[in-house]
Amino acid sequence: MESILNKKISIILVVFILASVFILWEHFNGGVITHHLLAREDLPGISNFWGLLSIPLLTWLIMSLINKRRDKIIKSEPTNLENYDSKILKGFLVALLFGIIASLLWEFNFSSSLQYFILAPIIIAFFKPVHLPEYLLGFVIGMLFTFGGILPIIIGIVLLVLCFLINKLTRILKNIFIKS
Secondary structure (H helix, E strand, O other), X not given: OOOHHHOHHHHHHHHHHHHHHHHHHHHOOOOOOEEEXXXXXOOOEEEHHHHHHHHHHHHHHHHHHHHHHHHHHHHHOHHHXXXXXXXXXXXXXXXXXXXXXXXXXXXXXXXXXXXXXXXXHHHHOOOOOOOOHHHHHHHHHHHHHHHOOOHHHHHHHHXXXXXXXXXXXXXXXXXXXXXO
16 A cells, blocks of 8 residues: 555645635635734734745655655564554644644634643643654644744744653653663
8 A cells, every 4th residue: 555655746736735725715805914923013024925835845845754754664664654654644633633723712812722722732742752744734734724834834843842852851851760
C-alpha cells in the first residue's frame, strides 16, 4: 500500500486550492483581510493573500521533513511503516481539530477561554512530543480561515518551540531523576 505521504505534489495542490477558496470567499464577502501585528492598526499589516504562498511552502517543507523521518523508519524498521503513517495522520488530524477549535473560540468571542485553550499543547508536551511537523501543519490549516496564512504559522512555530523545549527538558530531568 502506497503512503499518502508519497503524494507530495497532490497534497500541496490540495492545500493551495484550500487557501485559494478561503481567499476567494474573503474577496467576495467584504475583501481580503489584513491582520495587524498584535491587533494594532498602527503596526504593520499582513494580508491573507500571503497564504497563497506561505501555506503551500509550509506544506512542502513539512512533507519533506515527514518523508525524511519516514525514510529513516524504512531503513531501520520497515515493519513499523504502517504504524508510522497512521501516527502522522492522527497527529495531523488532532492538530487540525485543535486549530479549528481555537479559531471558533476566537470567532465567537471566547477569547478568555482561548487564552487557556492555546496552552494545551504546552501542557501535553510534558508527557508527549507534540513538536512534530505534522502538528504544525494541522494547526495552521485549522486556523487558516480565521487568521490567514501567516499568523497561524508564527503562532504555531512559537508553540512548537515551546513544546520542544518543555518536552526535551522533561526528558532530561526524567533521565536524571530515574538514574539517581
